[in-house]
Amino acid sequence: MNLKKILLPPVFEKYNLMKYYHILFNKKKTIHLFKYERNFYWRVAFINKAVAKFKNCNYLELGVANNRVFNSIPLKMNKKFGVDPSEGGNFRMTSDEFFEKHQNLKFDVIFIDGLHHYDQCQKDCINSMKLLNPGGIIFLHDLLPRCEIEQVIPQSYSTWSGDVWKVAVELTHSTNVDFKICNIDHGLGILKLKNDFEYKKLDLKNSTFDEYLSFKKDFNIINSEDALDFIELN
Numbered sequence: 001m002n003l004k005k006i007l008l009p010p011v012f013e014k015y016n017l018m019k020y021y022h023i024l025f026n027k028k029k030t031i032h033l034f035k036y037e038r039n040f041y042w043r044v045a046f047i048n049k050a051v052a053k054f055k056n057c058n059y060l061e062l063g064v065a066n067n068r069v070f071n072s073i074p075l076k077m078n079k080k081f082g083v084d085p086s087e088g089g090n091f092r093m094t095s096d097e098f099f100e101k102h103q104n105l106k107f108d109v110i111f112i113d114g115l116h117h118y119d120q121c122q123k124d125c126i127n128s129m130k131l132l133n134p135g136g137i138i139f140l141h142d143l144l145p146r147c148e149i150e151q152v153i154p155q156s157y158s159t160w161s162g163d164v165w166k167v168a169v170e171l172t173h174s175t176n177v178d179f180k181i182c183n184i185d186h187g188l189g190i191l192k193l194k195n196d197f198e199y200k201k202l203d204l205k206n207s208t209f210d211e212y213l214s215f216k217k218d219f220n221i222i223n224s225e226d227a228l229d230f231i232e233l234n
């Protein structure tokens with residue numbers, strides 16, 4: 001067991017303590033309104049399936065944290081780019097700084113999992129779309145919060161998705177994109193682009209959780225088997 005876990009057991013971590021507070025005093029906002037598919041996959045399986053599709057894959061991950069996903073990518077270091085201002089990866093900077101400095105790079109697979117705020121995720125998505133090679137695939141994490149508290153800004157809960165579901169709404173309404181969400185692992189968005197794609201900004205800053213529940217009915221939510229097929233499809 002590592003020293004940090006001995007000195008600070010997970011139950012005493014900040015967001016777990018806040019979680020217990022909400023469960024006691026804010027219960028309604030913590031009740032899960034749906035379940036993720038129970039299966040034998042998590043995001044790494046899908047991202048790696050996409051990586052394996054490309055002969056000389058260039059991989060970009062925005063928000064790397066403890067390298068759990070990044071270390072699973074079986075590419076040489078000159079083919080994988082992990083961007084995080086705090087920990088993990090090989091580019092110690094924000095995603096905005098990365099896109100500013102590396103406008104000429106192109107990627108086949110991009111995993112967007114940085115700051116889980118609508119405006120930042122929207123920027124990350126639009127910037128990623130510009131750097132995606134034809135036929136490439138973009139993944140976005142945490143698009144399906146199960147209860148209100150999981151999407152409240154700022155974070156006050158351990159299983160936190162933020163309000164990046166608003167980007168899922170915009171992608172659902174965007175032009176010439178093929179966008180689906182796999183109902184696993186807090187909602188894994190899978191995005192492919194067609195010619196003349198256009199990201200649709202909808203100004204959802206003040207949209208509420210109830211609105212999310214209504215938008216969610218229009219999401220193209222798929223299971224793991226269909227997600228594997230979708231990734232494979234050219």
Ligand SMILES: C[S@@+](CC[C@H](N)C(=O)[O-])C[C@H]1O[C@@H](n2cnc3c(N)ncnc32)[C@H](O)[C@@H]1O
Nearest residue numbers: 063064065068069084085086094095113114115
């Ligand atoms: C949810 S974690 C990433 C988890 C990782 N992708 C995984 O699947 O295991 C989010 C990470 O985003 C990073 N982050 C926060 N703001 C960012 C920004 N502006 N640009 C890039 N990364 C950012 C945080 O430091 C944190 O490590």
